[in-house]
Structures are given as C-alpha cells and as structure tokens.
Amino acid sequence: MQLLKLGGSAITVKGGYMKANSGSIAALSKAVAAAWKTGVRDLIIVHGAGSFGHALVLKYGIGNGVVTMEEQKGCRETQEACEKLSSMVVAALQKQGVPAASIPPHSLIISKNKRIETFDEKPVLECLTEGSLPVLYGDMVMDSELGFSVCSGDQIIAFLAKWADRVVMASNVEGILMNGKVVPKITSKNFAKIRKHLSGSKSPDVTGGMAGKVAELLKVKAPIYIVNAAKPERVTALLLGKGAVCTEIRF
Ligand SMILES: Nc1ncnc2c1ncn2[C@@H]1O[C@H](COP(=O)(O)OP(=O)(O)O)[C@@H](O)[C@H]1O
Ligand SMILES: [Mg+2]
Numbered sequence: 100m101q102l103l104k105l106g107g108s109a110i111t112v113k114g115g116y117m118k119a120n121s122g123s124i125a126a127l128s129k130a131v132a133a134a135w136k137t138g139v140r141d142l143i144i145v146h147g148a149g150s151f152g153h154a155l156v157l158k159y160g161i162g163n164g165v166v167t168m169e170e171q172k173g174c175r176e177t178q179e180a181c182e183k184l185s186s187m188v189v190a191a192l193q194k195q196g197v198p199a200a201s202i203p204p205h206s207l208i209i210s211k212n213k214r215i216e217t218f219d220e221k222p223v224l225e226c227l228t229e230g231s232l233p234v235l236y237g238d239m240v241m242d243s244e245l246g247f248s249v250c251s252g253d254q255i256i257a258f259l260a261k262w263a264d265r266v267v268m269a270s271n272v273e274g275i276l277m278n279g280k281v282v283p284k285i286t287s288k289n290f291a292k293i294r295k296h297l298s299g300s301k302s303p304d305v306t307g308g309m310a311g312k313v314a315e316l317l318k319v320k321a322p323i324y325i326v327n328a329a330k331p332e333r334v335t336a337l338l339l340g341k342g343a344v345c346t347e348i349r350f
Contacts, residue, residue: 100141100262101338103131104252107147107237108271109328110188113302115150117180123328124191127269130331131232132195134338140230142338143223143259144188144199147252148237151184152177153303156239156249162305164245174247177239178205185236192232200231204238204250213248215240215258223259237306251306253315260319267337268312269328274346275309285348316348323348 112118159173185201192199207219226233237252274281277296300308326345333343
C-alpha cells in the first residue's frame with residue numbers, strides 16, 4: 100500500500116482565495132495515471148486544502164473551535180470548499196482513466212482537541228476492494244472538545260501510514276531544504292540538526308508548513324519521500340519504487 104499526499108500548495112494557488120491550480124492538478128493526475136497503468140493499484144491519495152481551506156479558516160477565525168452561528172456557517176462553507184477542490188482532483192484523475200472516488204473525511208473522523216480520535220476506515224478499505232482509488236483531503240471535522248476543528252491532510256496521512264509501505268508527499272519544494280540545498284536523507288541520526296531548519300509556510304497556512312508536516316510524520320515507520328509536485332515525473336518514479344530528486348525520511 101502506498102499513500103500519496105498532494106500538497107495544497109501544489110494543487111491550489113495558496114495565496115489566493117479558493118483558487119485552484121488546474122494545470123498542476125492535471126499534470127499530477129497524469130503522473131498518478133502513469134503509475135496506475137503500470138500496475139500501482141494499492142494507493143490512497145490525500146490532498147491538502149490550500150486556498151480552499153486555510154483562507155476560509157482564517158477568514159472565519161475557526162482555527163480554534165466552532166461555537167457561534169457565524170462560525171458554524173464558516174465551517175460549513177469551508178467543508179463545501181474543500182469538497183469542491185476534491186471534486187476537481189477526482190474529475191482530473193477520472194479524465195486520465197483512474198477510477199478515483201472522493202471520501203469526505205468529515206464523515207469518517209471525530210477529533211478531540213484537533214487530534215484524530217476515531218476514524219471509520221471501512222469506506223476507505225471498501226473503496227480499495229472495489230478497485231477504486233480513494234481520495235481524502237484536509238477538512239473540518241467534528242471535534243468532541245471544539246465543535247469542529249481542522250484535520251490536516253498531513254494528519255490523515257500519518258493516521259493511514261500504518262498500512263503503508265511508502266509515503267510520497269508532493270509539495271511545492273524540491274524536498275526538505277537546509278541552507279538552500281535539498282537534504283537527500285533524514286534519519287534519527289541527523290534529524291536534530293535538520294529540525295532547526297524547518298518552519299511554517301510563507302503562504303496563509305493553519306497547519307504549520309514543513310515543520311507541521313514533519314511533526315505529524317514523526318511516528319511513521321514507512322519511508323517517506325518529500326518531492327516537488329511541480330516535477331510530476333518524480334512523483335511517478337517514486338510511486339514505481341524508482342529514485343528521484345527528493346528528501347527521503349526514515350525514522
Ligand atoms: N526546511 C524547509 N524545507 C522546505 N520547505 C520548508 C522548510 N521550512 C519551511 N518550509 C516551508 O514549508 C512549505 C511547505 O509546506 P506547506 O506550504 O504546508 O505545503 P503543503 O501544501 O505541501 O502542505 C514550503 O513551501 C516552505 O515555505
Ligand atoms: Mg501544509
């Protein structure tokens with residue numbers, strides 16, 4: 100089983116407001132289709148929300164809970180926006196001949212204080228059994244403490260990683276950078292040094308950019324590859340188990 104994260108920074112214009120990057124969605128769908136046609140079937144895609152999520156969460160101030168009617172309205176609008184983005188991703192995959200199906204995380208997950216508490220895995224597994232490609236995404240989910248809260252695509256990846264032999268994270272950078280250069284491999288040996296070079300995103304972001312991403316992935320046992328989504332051939336290569344410019348993380 101492989102997990103592929105399509106970063107919100109890659110599939111949307113992150114500084115915009117509900118602005119998709121259709122070219123990138125199409126190119127990444129082709130990259131996935133190339134792997135699919137070569138026989139990579141045991142795959143789950145999780146995508147970020149980018150400017151369909153972060154921008155709305157900031158607009159409505161719902162990053163720390165949903166209580167008032169205005170916040171409820173903002174939450175619903177954010178869920179709707181994320182679903183819309185997911186529908187674009189699924190349509191692009193289907194156009195390339197990949198039988199993708201969107202599974203809204205807010206119908207599977209209950210969080211407690213922003214952390215996943217329960218996750219109904221059955222629809223995801225059923226989707227795979229049927230031969231389809233499940234597509235999940237960063238979403239606003241019910242939260243037993245906060246009403247609703249943001250559940251990042253990265254957190255969903257980390258949760259599902261127990262099934263994975265490989266996790267490919269396509270983002271808007273060449274890999275994890277240290278002093279402007281891609282770090283080829285991160286292990287427990289060099290992690291302390293590299294950690295100091297991780298920070299948030301430059302765009303409006305509520306889930307912590309690269310620092311947040313790596314923090315989510317600390318417990319993942321499978322190898323993780325941080326790769327540039329703007330180089331879709333690298334994404335295909337990694338899905339096929341081949342090498343590509345990226346950062347490999349093995350904790
Ligand atoms: N050491 C680092 N290496 C690479 N990117 C970093 C680093 N530190 C911070 N970042 C920031 O993290 C961003 C990627 O995180 P994010 O915007 O959340 O992407 P995604 O949409 O893929 O989740 C990069 O664009 C960069 O601005
Ligand atoms: Mg992110």
